[in-house]
Amino acid sequence: MALDTTPKGWRSWVRYALLIVMAIIILFPIYTTIVASLKPGNRVLRNPLVPDSFTLDVLGDAWTQGRLGRYLWNSAVVAVIVTAFQLITSIASAYAFSFLRFPLKRFFFAIFMATLLVPFEVTLLINRRTVDSLGWLNTYQGLAVPFLATAFGTFLLRQVFMQIPKDLNEAASMDGLGHWGFMREVAVPLVRPTLGALGLFSFLASWNQYLWPTMITTEDDMNTIQSGLRLLRSSDLDKPNLIMAGTIIAAVPILVVLVVFQRQLVRGLTAGAVKG
Amino acid sequence: MNMRTTKTRKNAAFVALMAIAVSACGGGGGSIVDSGTTEAPATSDGGSSTEAPSTSAAPLSELPPCDPTALDGADGTVELTFWHGMNGELEKSLVALTDEYNASQTKVKISLENQGGYEQTLDKYLQSGSGSLPDLVQAPEYAVQVLNDTDSNVPVGACIEADAYDTSDFQAKALDQYFTEGVQWAMPFNVSDPVLYYNKKAFEAAGLDPETPPTSLEELRTMSQTIVDSGAAAFGLALDTGADSGGGWFLEQWFAKLGEPFSDNDNGRTAPSTKVLFDNQTGVDLLTELQSLVDDGLAYNVGDNASGQDALLKLADPDKPAAMTIATSAALGTVLSVVAAGTIAGVGVNDIGVGPMPGPGGAPGAIVGGASLWIVDNGDAVKTAASWDFVKFLVSAQTQSTWAAATGYVPVRSTALDLDPVKTTYAEDPRFRVAYDQLGEAADSPASVGAILGPQREIRNITAQAIATILQGAQVDTTLKAAANAANSLLADYLASNG
Amino acid sequence: MSGATKRRWRDVPLAAVMLGPSLVVLVAFVLYPLGRAVWLGQQRCNVQATKCRSVGWGQYTDVLMSNEFQSAVWVTVKFALITVPVGLALGIGLAVLADKHMRHIGFFRTVFSSTVATSVAVASLMWLFLLQPSVGVLANIGWLNDIFPVIKEPGLLNDKGTALSSVAISSIWANLGFTFIIITAGLQGIPRELQESAFVDGAGGWRRFTNVTLPLLGPTLLFTTVVLTSRAFQAYGEIDLLTNGGPVPQQSTTTVTYLIYGSSSIIKSNEGLKAAVAVLLFVILLGLSALQFRGLGKRVHYGS
Structure with a gap:
């Protein structure tokens, strides 16, 4: 300069x-x-x-003793399921709110937005019982199902969809492309960058869940890395190096994910800020 | 009551932000447990005389049955889930025992599931619907009333009776802890009690006999004084106010030692307790002495023991150590392995001494800590029989011998002491025997067995808070009175909700 | 049937397919439990919460007035008042510091964003190992203890004066990566020309920052504030792992969420009271987001 x-x-x-x-x-x-x-x-x-x-013995001990490999795997499975479903359900519902005509549309949209205001801590108590009565304690569906839809994602994608001119949609239906075709050819490609961001946001949020997995897991095999670290913590404070080794092992995979997806991360975390 | 100190600071700048909460501020709120109860909570001062609840003990015939022979007719292996709260070295020992059991026969296979601790085990047990319960659960000594009220268990008494199982060599104290209203509900498995850990080197340096630790509160005071004066250690005693440790023990253990009831209805053993008694003169005197130990710089309060081992770690403090602490006997194995690893500079395994928990008058005796085995009623006679089979294995003399030697828990039956490894352990290292002897010396009355309360865990939180407040200088009698009132509110609500 | 009505109904099957799954999940796991919690909040239950009896809606006001709830709200507010402004200021500071093309700046940016890789459990355990009064790192650095004896006696997490701040520091640290990344992205969205024209107008560094940069960062800062505030109000893991809601007797770190779910909570086996506290937490957060949105006059949305 x-x-x-x-x-x-x-x-x-x-x-x-x-x-x-x-x-x-x-x-x-x-x-x-x-x-x-x-x-x-x-x-x-x-x-x-x-x-x-x-x-390196301590790291080795933490790995075997704390069964961290299993916990990491569980976290990954749940996070991938949650991310995939959140993307699909968000696209579908955002599309419906943007391009479809149906009665009570505003009412349904209001319902979606209302859920944004309810903190998860308020619903946990009851959700624990719901998941229990479905027989889903200690299962991937129990860990994942409450999070398969997101009003946040719906809102985010709808903001982008709304920028597509209505005529384009009309024209597409004239061409016999239909809604599915229009979604595949026009709408989804348009939101692809936002999808990457949303996906990473969902993945991190799911990975970092702490209270929920500790509440609904009663079998060691189904602990996630977060609830697993809690188990390790209650094990022995007299072996601080073991606990520290566990935290290192727990942090490394997510570090790798972040390095690989650094660009999506920035966009993902700022997604809420850019949309006004 | 307990939260009063924060109230004065409420009028800060962001009143507007928290309009909701602050609007209530002027009202001078009560305890949250009194919420929604229109009638005044029961108080311990005279007013509401305790009408004795019907002492109709639940006879075994009205409870789920146990048929030990059902296992004989089972086809294939019966798979059982066992929820436990054992961590660290304890978990390793339990896993080894379970593996041994699974390998020894083909009828029953046990899957262990660690819930992370007693609290988590109990929380998850209470939150789970009947379809999600395990077949067997390890529950702490403070959960007796709560688990009774879930009506979800087969009392082990039914199995003992049906199997004509001989319990004559059991530690009476341990069985009695889980015996109430005429029924043996659960089988004691891991029994511990608080003992005194002390640094023999500090005793020597202070000119004290390292083989004679204090037993009475008077000795505790004079020896601490000698230690502090001589500079052998910065403090005589390290104590904590955790609800699972000091915060519960200083009242409950000492009341039992004195043979004084902690709550009404014979410590809750003839009928559910309706009020606590710890705010009487005995309680005031005991905590006044404890308070003055801290005030005089003889004892050091490590706080609420968030790590579970804060008081023990104070002995290892390289800078300002304490010479003694009171901790559960179950920690002995861990303590020795940590010391053996060289964690405390200059202190070897043989420098750690163990003595009975000091208390008023130096009278021996302690109430049972630890946990017990509860058979879950899944309406399946075969599973009940299989669970009973595993329970018998875990409390067999041989298993108890192995378990006690590995962990520092007390064998629940005397015949275990004739068997190796604990026979050798006790002979070679008498420190492991202290907790056992301390238990056996106890007189056998409801007052000396300790109290059973519905919301026992919450009441321990309340006494722990009261003790913590007192050790920070609060007035003893009013603090105890407030704590007793809060505890009685909890009891009243509990009885109304679970009656 | 008229053509308009026909068109109005034509998309209904497709809409059902597209909205159905989301609607089922959101109703079953957000709205239904909220309704149930509101109802449960005027009840008292047995330990398994299988038998409940109504004690009247007055239970909500009683809970609101209770010492424990007010203490928990107060603790939560203090926690938010520490973590949000400090976290925000540090985030802005770091972002501005690193928003310059110079050698090795990539390294510093990576370092500043690094804590985003730590979950609440990881971060809390790291800090536990730093702060624990006996085996912790700080407690074993001699000269530090001479200056700040509280590190050892009774320990930063055990002292009623420092416990909440210590938990807050761990929380600020854990959120810093996130805050840094967002604000950095916000800074990069500001057109360089604006900064330069302000420079030409003779505005100094600080004035350029307050008059140009900060206002343009507005939406980013609002978003960050909202996220940090909601995280502060929902803090649980760090308290569970670091202090268990203590130190007693002040319950110095028992936040509202911890009052509901903490293992040392006095209402732990009382489902009705827990529900009442949870619903009141919801109402407080509702009021808070209304304030935040209105106060800053911008519509910004944040995620779960």
């Missing part, structure tokens, strides 16, 4: 210094966790900041 006439030197030094200080603060908990998970039990309390001894 030619306009910039300020003495650049010290300014960028200050900026670097600030960046480094903030980075150290933010990385501190992660650093101590990694250090602890690489230390044998008898060394954890000494020099907690210095990686003065090294072993």
Whole structure:
């Protein structure tokens, strides 16, 4: 920038210094966790900041003892099911609200939007019983079904659909394309970027569920990584390095997902902000 | 009552934001448990005399039956689910025992399901419909009344009777904990009681005899004084106010030690308790002494024991350690393995001493902690018989010997002491025997067995809060009175809802 | 049948197919339980909640007036008042700091977004290991304990003065990645020319920030505020793992959600009271979002 006439030197030094200080603060908990998970039990309390001894045994123990592999698998299965269904149900209902004519449309839309205002914590109590009476405790459907539809996704996609000119839809039906054809050829391609964002949003929200899986899981085989970490926590605080190793293992897969889908992440998390 | 301190700070700037909540502020709210009850809650001060509820004990004939022979007619393997709350080393030992049982025969196969702790086990049990219940559940000692009221169990007494099972060598205290209104509801499995853990090196450094820990509250005070004065440790005693530990023990255990009832209707054993009695002079005296131990710098309060082991870890504090703490005997195995790993600098396995829990007058005796086995009534005689078979295995003398040696729990029957490994363990390491002896020495009266209360867990939270408040300097008698009132409200509501 | 009516009804089967699944899920798992909870809130139940009796709608006002509920609301509000402004300020600060093309900036951006990979369980356990008074990291750094003895005695999570702030710090940390990413994206959406023309007009750095950048970030900041607020009001996992609602006796970290679901809650086996508290939480959040939307005059929606 030619306009910039300020003495650049010290300014960028200050900026670097600030960046480094903030980075150290933010990385501190992660650093101590990694250090602890690489230390044998008898060394954890000494020099907690210095990686003065090294072993992979603790990570191995956490993996086998805590059955973290199974928990991660369960979380992945549930998150993928939830994401897939949320995308499909959102497209379908957003399409219906945008392009179909049917009675009581506004009423139904109001119902959808009303659900946005109900925090999940309020419904958990009753949902626990519903899922129980359906025989779905300790099942993937129990973990996933309450989250298969999202008014948020419906709203988001409808915002995009509404930008498609009505004539385009009329013309398509003239051409005999029909609604399914129009959806496939025009509507869905148009919202593809939003879908990526919504998908990642759904995936993260499902992956991070804590209260629900701890409530409806009574079999170890069906714990998710979050409820599994809770089990590990109640196991033994006298082995902090074991718990730390568990958290590292739990964090790595999602880190990989985020690195791979970094662009969708930014769009996903900001999806709500751009739409007004 | 307990939340009063926050009320004064209510008039902050964002009143508008929280208009709903604050509008109620001026009214001076009561406890949440009194909500919706139009009649005044029962108070412990004279007014509402306890009309004794019908003491009609539920005879076994009216309860779900147990037919141990049903297993003989079963075709194929009976698969059972067992919910438990054992973690860490305890879980490993339980898994090993269960594997042994499953391998030893083909009629019954047990699947263990860890629910993460007693609390979670109980919560999930209560929330689940009858179709989602396990076949067998491990429930803590404070859940007796609650589980009775679910009407979802086959009392083990029915199996004991039908099987002519000999319980003469059982620890009477352990069985009695799960015996109320004339019925043996559950089988004690993992029995523990609070014991004193102490650092022998600190005792030596203070010039005390490392083999003679304090037994009375007076000795606790003088020895703590010696330890602190000599600089052998920063504090004599580390204590906690957790509902599962100190916060429950200091009143319940000490009342039992003194033979004083904790609640009415013979500690809830002839009929459900309707009010608590801990706010009497005995309670005031005990907590006044505890308070002064802390005030005088002799005891250190680690708080509500969120980690479950905060008080024990205070012994390992490299900077300001305590020389003694009171913790469950079930932690002994863990403590020794942690010490063996070198976690506490300069303290070896043999430097850890164990003694009976000190208490008023130095009288021996403790009430039972830990948990028991409950057979779930699934309306299936074969499953009931299979569950009973596994229960018998878990409380057999040999299993109890193995279990006790591995964990520090107390064998529920005396014949287990004649068998290895616990025979050797007790001979070689008498520390493991302290909790067993402490239990056996107890006198056998309803007052010394401890109380059974409907909302027992919640009432422990209340006493734990009261003790915590007192240790922070609150006035003892009024704090205890308020706690008793809250507890009585809970009891009244519980009886109205579950009667 | 007229043509218009025909067209009005023609799409009905298709609409049923498309809306049906969502409608079933939302009604069964959001609206029905809400209705049930409202009804349950005026009842008292046995321990299994299989037998309930009505005690009257007055139970709601009684709960509202009760010490425990007011304390929990107060704790929740304090928690939100710490986590939201601090989280927002840190997010803005970091985003502005990293919003410059310079060497290694990619590294710093990755670091600042990194906590988005931690779930509430992961983040809370990391902080537990930092803060625990005996085996925790901070408690084993000698000089730090000399300056702040509270780290060890009684411990940041056990002291009634520091417990809530400590949980809040863990929560702010866990949300920081999210906040940073959103605000960074918002910054990048601001046209450079606006900044530059303000510069030409002679506006200094700070004035450029307050007069140009902040207003243009408005929708982003509103969205972030709404999300952070709703997270604060629904905080559960961090409390469950770090403090169990304690320290007693003040119940310094028993938030409304923890009062309903926490294992040390005094109403844990009382389904009717739990429902009443849950419904009141809903009403509070409803009022809060109405305030937020109206106050900032912009329509922004956030997800579940």
